[in-house]
Amino acid sequence: MGVTIKNVAKEAGVAASTVSRVISDSPQISDATKRKVRKVMEDMGFYINQNARNLVQQSTKTIGIVMKNSISESLNDPFFPEVLRGISAWCHKQDFSISLTTGDSNEEIFEDTVKMVQGKRVDGIIVLYSKQDDKVVPYLTECGFPFVVIGRPLTNAGEITYIDNDNVKAARDAAEYLIDMGHERLGFIGGSLEFEVNKYRLQGFKEAVLLNNLKLAEDYIKNPKTAESVRQAVYELMDMDNPPTGLVVTDDLIALNALIVLREKNIKVPDHVSIISFNNTQLTNFTNPTLTSVDTQIFQLGYESARCLIEEIKDPSQFKKQIIIPTIIVERKSTLPLNSRENI
Template identity: 65%
Template sequence: MAVTIKDVAREANVAPSTVSRVISDSPRISEKTKRKVRKVMEEMGYHLNHNARVLVQKSTQTIGIVMKNSTSASLHDPFFPEVLRGISALCHQQEYNISITTGESEEAIFQDVVKMVQGKRVDGLIVSYSKKDDKVVPFLVQSGIPFVVVGKPIGKANEIMSVDNDNIRAAREATEFLIQLGHKKVAFIGEQPQFEVAAARRTGYMEALRLNDLEIEPAYIKSLDKTVLMKETVDEVMDLPNPPTGFVVTDDITGLNLLLCLREKNIKVPDDVSIISFNNTFIAQLATPPLTSIDTQIYQLGYESAKCLIEEIKNPSMFKKSVIIPTIIVERESCMAIKVK
């Protein structure tokens, strides 16, 4: 037979209302009493009736995670599992559950979000990207539900809670790292420019060139999508009369693909070309050669986004803050000083 609140109250020699307040972590109950009641709950094997708690507190104790792409595509990118690891760690501490969008298309993901919000299935949401012309964030703003964006919000950024890196600065430092190694011809390969992170990193790359009095060569700047493949991009750039000797790429997967395509053309890294990427995932460490990569502290991005969201859920009137997670260059074997010919 299941253990009830009354059973716990009897064993702990307190009123059932006191047990209920301990469960809801009421500030009216002393820490000493909370420890006593929680110990009895553990010893007796009491498990909270989640559905009853939802009815009483009008809270689902669940946060929604809005994926950038379909779940299968997102989880193949090592960035997202690491973000989820950070989110999960904080949610576990705060006794929150997670619900992830499962749509296979942009519209299906949006409909998942609508169902979460209108069906009152979650207390708040984390949007794991920032994208131009995205339908999700304007809908969440209009709905009034607490939410946090991982990235720099597009539009009224001061009205939206966010957790991000300073991607312009990080890309500027990445580009200057290559320039200091003697590379004067540096190319940039990014993901689709409608994503704010790609646009910010391209901006930082161009800033570094200007600050170092280097010409911005449009033929060196490339964006990848479903219709533009890495092999085609590498062929276009490396077959130029003056091909680059260094590449800044916006993530480790792109860096690995670049390595493979250069290898097919018998271009050696780092002897002929140097590469610096972003995120410092396991892919950067396992590549051959290992990639120099900007550590964006992905786990911390997830952890802080969950922390900010739960703070807002508990205190809806709090100001919309922006948290910036610092980055650092992790040097590996994909970069070397340019050879003087």
């Protein structure tokens, strides 16, 4: 016969109701008592029927993750495995699982979200992006369903819990890093401006150029949406009569594509053009040259989003939080002062 709650209670010297409250992690039980009872449970080989516990609590102990793109496309971007690692780290501590949207299109991803909510498959949701004309965040807001956004929501930001970097400041710092190296002709290669992160990084870039009394040339600014359009953007920038000597690129994956095109054109980095990118993913140490990159602390973005969401699930009366994760520039081999570079 298996070990029962009564057996555990007798061994621990507490009431059976106390053991039940420990199992449900009741705040009415002190941490010392919880530790004692859990130690007895472990020693006696008593294992919680998690499914039964969740049914009683009307909880799935699962967090839904809404991907930016199809799961195959997202997981090819080194940002997403790292942010999922951060989310998983906190979920593991809280005995939560995660469930990912699997749709290939925006509509399918939205449908996955609706199924998660209406099917009561998850207790809360983390949205891994913020963008214009998004259906997911308005739907979750209207439902009153617990959720957190990674990225600053473009509307009603004060009423939503979100985790983000100060992307305006981060991009301003990145541009000024090149300006301080003597670069005055700066180019910008971003991504689709429907996404908050690209919009604010472009804003920061423009601010740095204007604050340093440099010319803000719109033809030095490119916002490609695909790998092929990144290629086109690099060709257009570097084929100009006065090409930029420094490039601010909004993420490491785009920067990798840019490096490939520059190599094809026999343009040396950083001897002919310096590049600074964003996110400081694992790619930065494997490119040639290694990439100077703004560390956005991706793991921490995920970790804090999971922490905030699970806190809200446990206590829905909490105030909405807006948490800004600091950034720092990690210098590598893709940048060089202007007076140190080779002449083209």
